[in-house]
Amino acid sequence: MRIVILSDIHSNLVALDAVLAGCGEHDAIWCLGDTIGYGPQPNECVERLSGHHVVALSGNHDLACIGRVDLAIFNPVASAANRWNGQQLNAASRQWLDALPSQRVVDERTTLAHGSPIDPVWEYLLTWSQARRSFAAFTGQLCLVGHSHLPLAFTQHPDGTIEQLSPISDGHVITLGDPQQRYIINPGSVGQPRDRDPRAAYAIFDTGRNTISFARQAYDVAATQQQMRAAGLPEILAARLSHGI
Numbered sequence: 001m002r003i004v005i006l007s008d009i010h011s012n013l014v015a016l017d018a019v020l021a022g023c024g025e026h027d028a029i030w031c032l033g034d035t036i037g038y039g040p041q042p043n044e045c046v047e048r049l050s051g052h053h054v055v056a057l058s059g060n061h062d063l064a065c066i067g068r069v070d071l072a073i074f075n076p077v078a079s080a081a082n083r084w085n086g087q088q089l090n091a092a093s094r095q096w097l098d099a100l101p102s103q104r105v106v107d108e109r110t111t112l113a114h115g116s117p118i119d120p121v122w123e124y125l126l127t128w129s130q131a132r133r134s135f136a137a138f139t140g141q142l143c144l145v146g147h148s149h150l151p152l153a154f155t156q157h158p159d160g161t162i163e164q165l166s167p168i169s170d171g172h173v174i175t176l177g178d179p180q181q182r183y184i185i186n187p188g189s190v191g192q193p194r195d196r197d198p199r200a201a202y203a204i205f206d207t208g209r210n211t212i213s214f215a216r217q218a219y220d221v222a223a224t225q226q227q228m229r230a231a232g233l234p235e236i237l238a239a240r241l242s243h244g245i
């Protein structure tokens with residue numbers, strides 16, 4: 001099976017469509033949350049995903065947009081964009097988002113969590129010590145996370161030692177191999193990358209080859225920015241897309 005791993009699409013349909021067009025044949029999509037918020041096309045992104053064979057999570061922005069997390073927790077710019085995203089949602093999109101968990105065990109091998117297996121809604125899993133705690137918080141070989149918008153990977157060796165794999169560049173391939181060799185992997189963000197590379201980030205899990213490959217996809221950033229400006233979304237959110245920050 002070839003599974004596309006997506007996270008943090010953030011209502012950026014132009015980026016999502018570029019990824020879906022560029023990622024090749026696939027059997028399923030796993031979406032790690034924050035499908036909406038920040039960007040200009042929330043309903044369209046939900047519709048695009050719900051038309052596929054998708055296993056999805058909700059993220060902190062999704063929950064804020066549907067009123068399950070207080071908008072006041074976010075900075076004023078994110079809060080304004082989330083309010084706008086929430087106002088755009090039709091009943092079907094709202095219902096789809098509302099039914100999603102923020103963490104789920106897909107099978108014996110794999111857990112999905114938006115932030116981390118310790119705090120699926122809020123934790124930014126970035127450091128070695130956070131990875132150590134997270135490895136203790138899930139069973140199985142693999143935990144896929146999003147939320148930080150940064151492609152990254154940690155591995156726990158069979159002797160228990162933990163290592164961060166870096167740098168994670170476009171095309172980086174992890175071979176899963178020994179089931180005792182465990183991994184926490186973040187594919188990066190489709191709709192608002194923050195690693196100074198404006199291209200959409202995602203990963204492909206090839207269960208036949210037993211690999212997870214990181215990938216980047218160029219998209220028409222200006223088209224998304226134009227939609228954001230037309231919608232009156234905060235300029236800083238449009239501008240950052242040019243720089244991948």
Ligand code: ZN
Nearest residue numbers: 008034061147
């Ligand atoms: Zn996000």
